[in-house]
Amino acid sequence: MSGRGELQEITEQIDELEEQIELVGEEIQRLEDEQDEIDEAIEAIEELESGATVQVPLGGDAYVRAEVQSLDEIVVGLGGGYAAEREEQAAIETLRSKQDTLDDRIAELEDDTENLEETLGEMESRAQSLQQQQMQQQMQQMQGMGGDDGE
Numbered sequence: 079m080s081g082r083g084e085l086q087e088i089t090e091q092i093d094e095l096e097e098q099i100e101l102v103g104e105e106i107q108r109l110e111d112e113q114d115e116i117d118e119a120i121e122a123i124e125e126l127e128s129g130a131t132v133q134v135p136l137g138g139d140a141y142v143r144a145e146v147q148s149l150d151e152i153v154v155g156l157g158g159g160y161a162a163e164r165e166e167q168a169a170i171e172t173l174r175s176k177q178d179t180l181d182d183r184i185a186e187l188e189d190d191t192e193n194l195e196e197t198l199g200e201m202e203s204r205a206q207s208l209q210q211q212q213m214q215q216q217m218q219q220m221q222g223m224g225g226d227d228g229e
Contacts, residue, residue: 084208085212088204092198092201095197105187109187110184113184124170127146129146129147130145132144132145149165150165152165152166152169156172
């Protein structure tokens with residue numbers, strides 16, 4: 079493979095790696111946002127009392143005021159479109175378990191990012207080396223062309 083072809087291939091691989099790193103970063107941000115929402119839910123559950131008035135989202139940015147009748151009936155999403163009714167402490171435990179799962183996934187994605195960035199660094203070094211080789215070859219060709227005039 080010629081130096082130019084190899085450099086082109088490495089440049090394309092660098093672009094792909096940068097795109098993958100960006101996508102993984104976006105996924106990490108999404109998971110961290112989900113963790114923030116869980117934190118808010120846990121805090122709300124801990125502060126709620128029976129008889130308290132809350133705003134319940136209806137969707138489409140519409141809310142209705144409602145009175146909390148019992149903290150023994152908190153519906154918590156379990157994932158996969160499933161939800162279960164839990165009492166206060168069980169609901170908090172379920173939410174904390176979801177956070178632990180998110181923590182594990184974030185850690186995996188951060189490891190993936192590290193590996194991608196390491197590979198990216200290697201590719202960038204290789205591309206830089208190829209560029210320098212090409213410049214040296216061009217300089218040698220130019221010197222070779224100009225050196226025959228004096229003889």
